[in-house]
Amino acid sequence: MSPTPTPGGRGWFITIEGPEGSGKTTQAERLLADARGAGLPVELVREPGGTAVGERIRDLLLDADPASVPIGPRTDALLFNAARAQLVRDVIEPKLAAGWLVLSSRFSDSTLAYQGYGAGLALDDLRSIERFATGGLRPDRTILLDLPAEIGLARKRGVEETRFESSFAVTFHRRVREGFLALAREEPGRFVVLDATQSMPTVADALRAAVQDVTGPWPLGSRASEPTGLPERIHR
Ligand code: ATM
DSSP: OOOOOTTTTOOOEEEEEEEEEEEEEHHHHHHHHHHHHTTEEEEEEEHHHHHHHHHHHHHHHHHHOTTSOOOOHHHHHHHHHHHHHHIIIIIIIIHHTOEEEEEEESOOOHHHHIIIITEEEEHHHHHHHHHHTTTTTOEEEEEEOOOHHHHHHHHHHSOEEEEEEEESOHHHHHHHHHHHHHHHHHOOEEEEOEEEEEEHHHHHHHHHHHHHHOOOOOSSSSSSGTTTTTTGOOOO
């Protein structure tokens, strides 16, 4: 059963996860536009990033320059979580407290998939760091845009390549994909897995349905229909 929105209550935290080239950015932006169009107070953030310090950490982490000093997986795990801690504190928690729908392109499951399943760090250790960084915040729903590593990497080749595409072998990316799928199997109530090889509009429809299953349908059932003035707080 879908949770019913409570007037003046806490918002919803939805994360979009998936391997490279799964279309997360495009889909997240489309969902944002749809939600805004329906008058929902909504915020889209991306990881790593979303705050001034987070964007600086992003530059450090994703620099594809082969001459830069190699970064180890433990450093990766700590830096991704450092950016996450600031994002949760400065953006996600305040918006949720104000009743907004918060969409995040990647969150903690990416650390488990990339630094855990991909790079081999212990999942228990990563979960402890995550709890410390997020204060225990968990997504209400996670949509996994799933596709084979080879297809995703081919889609991204030559376009916005980061260190993760240029320095990690396809076998790493296969483990990442399998990791995401294993996480989804562990928590079927939180995850919805979508086949990201389908057409963009098909995935967009399924993604919106998965979100509305949590928030209730838009605009009916959304806080936009309540006389609270919330739509005026839509962040543009
Ligand atoms: P985007 O492609 O979503 O911008 O993410 C950048 C990279 O950061 C992505 N690389 N690839 N391929 C996945 C990686 N990443 C991690 O390794 N751990 C994390 O916790 C996060 C949030 C991202």
